Amino acid sequence: MYNPTVARLTYRAVLGRRRAAILFVLPGLLLLIATAIRFFNGADDDIANELLSGFALATMVPLIGVIAGTGTIGPEIDDGSIVYLLSKPVKRPTIIFTKLIVAIAVTMAFSAIPTLIAGFILNNNGQQIAIAYTVAALFGSIAYSALFLLIGTVSRNAVVIGLIYALVWEGLFGRLIEGARTLSVQQWSLALAERIAGDGFVGSAVGLPVAVVMLVVVTVAATWYAGQRLKVLKLAGEE
Structure with a gap:
């Protein structure tokens, strides 16, 4: 199901010069803010919770997910270069699965790792806050990657739709x-963080059982449907 050649080409596309620069902005900003807060305010559990919840999980993780998820396939479909990949003897579900793995790896690397480091900077992982939000970022990265990969296969405006979901639906309507x-x-991921850190420091509107089920269902369903969408793409000359 995993194709190293497809993965290598996808990594090159996602981590191209422009996209790589964008990917570093939000993690860099998170670490800068965390360092400044620790320097001027000292360790504070409440501030750590607010920053990791309001910025890391609510903003950084979904936006990086948009860049990585849509970037694995959206540009190839837009410029037509996907036909070269589809003409190779590689099963289309394998292409989707491989691109999903790349999207997940990139999203995790640029969101979960900075979240862990920022959590230790802010309060030395007091109340398990750094670990809690890192776990939330890891599982959120999987769901976001699958969701935005799907959007990349169904729309030429995948980035715009992804931003609307991340900023308007989750950021505005979700509140x-x-x-x-x-x-x-975001709320499903918060439920995982709440289980680790405790009710006093994380607030999720969704219970843990529902959150786990929804994360699994969305990831599996989005990946499956993205594979189906890729199957119906026709190459030039195909009937």
């Missing part, structure tokens, strides 16, 4: 509308 929180990757 103002109670029902919207149930359909939020």
Whole structure:
């Protein structure tokens, strides 16, 4: 199911000069803010919780997921270069699975690792906050990658749609509308963090059993449907 050649080409595309520069911005900003807070304010569990929840998990993880998830296949479909890959003797579900692995790896590397480091900078992992949000970022990275990879296969405006979901649906509606929180990757991830850190430092609107089920269902369903979408793409000359 995993193709090293497809993975290598995808890594090159996602980590190209422009995208790589964008990917470093948010983690760098998180670490800069965390360092400044620790220097001027000292270790503070509440501030650590607010920064890792409000910036790392709510902003950085989904935005990096958008860049990595859509970037693994969206540009290839837009410029038509996907036909060269589809003409090779590689099964299309294998292509999707390989690109998903790349998207997950990139999202985790640029979101979960900085979250862990920022958590230790902020309060030395007091109350297990650094570990809690790192776990949330890891599982959130999987769901976001699958979701945005799917969007990349169904729309030429994948980045715009991804940003609308991340910033408007989760960032705005998810905070103002109670029902919207149930359909939020961020809230599902927060449920995992809450289980590790405790109710006093993380707040999720979704229970842990529901969160786990939704993370699995969305990841599997999005990956499957992305594979189906790629199957129906026709090469020039195909009937």
